[in-house]
Amino acid sequence: xxxSIYRLAVRDDKGVPHSDTFTAADLGKEFIVSVFVDxxxxxxxxxxxxxxxxxPQIFCENDTLDCTxxxxxxxxxxxxxxxxxxxxKKLSEQxxxxxxxxxxxxxxxxxxxxxxxxxxAGDTCTRVICIRRFDWAGLLPPANIxxxxxxxxxxxxxxxxxxxxGVPTYHGQDLPAGSYLSCGVVVLFQDQDITxxxxxxxxxxxxxxxxxxx
Numbered sequence: 001x002x003x004s005i006y007r008l009a010v011r012d013d014k015g016v017p018h019s020d021t022f023t024a025a026d027l028g029k030e031f032i033v034s035v036f037v038d039x040x041x042x043x044x045x046x047x048x049x050x051x052x053x054x055x056p057q058i059f060c061e062n063d064t065l066d067c068t069x070x071x072x073x074x075x076x077x078x079x080x081x082x083x084x085x086x087x088x089k090k091l092s093e094q095x096x097x098x099x100x101x102x103x104x105x106x107x108x109x110x111x112x113x114x115x116x117x118x119x120x121a122g123d124t125c126t127r128v129i130c131i132r133r134f135d136w137a138g139l140l141p142p143a144n145i146x147x148x149x150x151x152x153x154x155x156x157x158x159x160x161x162x163x164x165x166g167v168p169t170y171h172g173q174d175l176p177a178g179s180y181l182s183c184g185v186v187v188l189f190q191d192q193d194i195t196x197x198x199x200x201x202x203x204x205x206x207x208x209x210x211x212x213x214x
Contacts, residue, residue: 007036024083026050027118055122056081058088058114064130067105067183068170074129079114079122086114091124100214104130105184134183134211135171141207142166149199159191160203168207175209184212 010018011032018031027050034045058079065071079086091111098104108129114122145165153161167176168187177187188208195202 005037005039007038009034009036022050024052027052027083052083052116052118052120054082055120056086056114056116058086058112058122058125060110060112060125060127062128062130064132066132066171067134067185068173068180071108071129077112077114077125077127081114081116081122084117086116086122088112088114101133103133105133105213106131131182133213134185138171139175139209140169142168149201152201159189160205162189165205168209186210186212 008020010020011034012018013030013032018026020033022031029050031048031050032045033048034043036043056079058077060077063074065074076088076090079088089112091113093111094109095106096109097106108131109126110129111124111126113124116122143166147160147164153164155161162176167174169175175187177189179186186209188210190206190208192204192206193201194204
């Protein structure tokens with residue numbers, strides 16, 4: 001028979017008519033659904049409980065980070081559920097070193113899923129986050145500086161304190177002496193005294209930035 005001969009009627013548990021389209025607001029509610037065939041005066045009815053059985057959709061996007069960036073700065077994937085909110089969860093994470101790659105140090109492969117308020121799990125999605133090598137174009141030396149002799153500050157090794165004299169910068173951020181394992185980079189400096197007289201001390205400070213790569 002053609003669908004047009006059937007008439008559908010929906011009522012809630014108090015007998016109030018309801019649309020035959022259900023939304024998230026109807027979850028957990030029970031309705032009486034009746035089907036009528038007016039031509040032969042026949043009908044049947046049933047109780048219908050509205051439940052959510054479908055998991056949310058989740059969307060992953062690949063990303064690229066500088067080696068100095070924190071992996072946690074990458075936003076979680078987006079999840080969407082037609083019947084309410086959804087929570088994302090990281091199922092696995094694998095870090096792969098990319099030895100001698102001209103652009104990247106490593107890649108991070110993550111698998112994510114999402115669940116809704118009724119514990120329905122959606123599909124999984126995978127994203128790859130590539131970690132760039134140290135960007136030499138982003139490295140700048142500190143500027144020359146003059147310090148009044150009475151204001152000079154020294155570090156524990158007797159050298160003019162780099163915090164006072166200035167340090168190299170990397171994309172605008174200070175890069176003091178030390179090891180930066182995430183980039184495979186070591187930063188050092190060496191001083192050469194040119195003039196050392198009472199209240200006149202001229203120093204050439206050379207900074208060394210070494211990348212351990214390949």
